Amino acid sequence: MAITTVVLNILLPPLAVFLKHGLSGTFLISLILTAIGWLPGVIHAFIVND
Template sequence: MSLLTIILNLLLPPLAVFLKHGLGTAFLINLLLTILGWLPGVIHAFIVNND
């Protein structure tokens, strides 16, 4: 995982998921989680983007 991905995971979780996986279910789930609360979106972004 690159430094840019880590920074985006923390600051803009939906953007990080979008750049890695495109517009799909992972992005929509992350967007919903981020709207409900920042921390769930960040946790989901780290889980999804962990390779």
């Protein structure tokens, strides 16, 4: 995993997921989880961008 991906996973989880998977269901899940709370969004981003 590149350092830029790690930084984006932490700062802007939906953007990191979007850059890897595009506009898909995974991106929407990331948006919802980040809206609920920052930490669930970060965890999801790290799992999806593995």
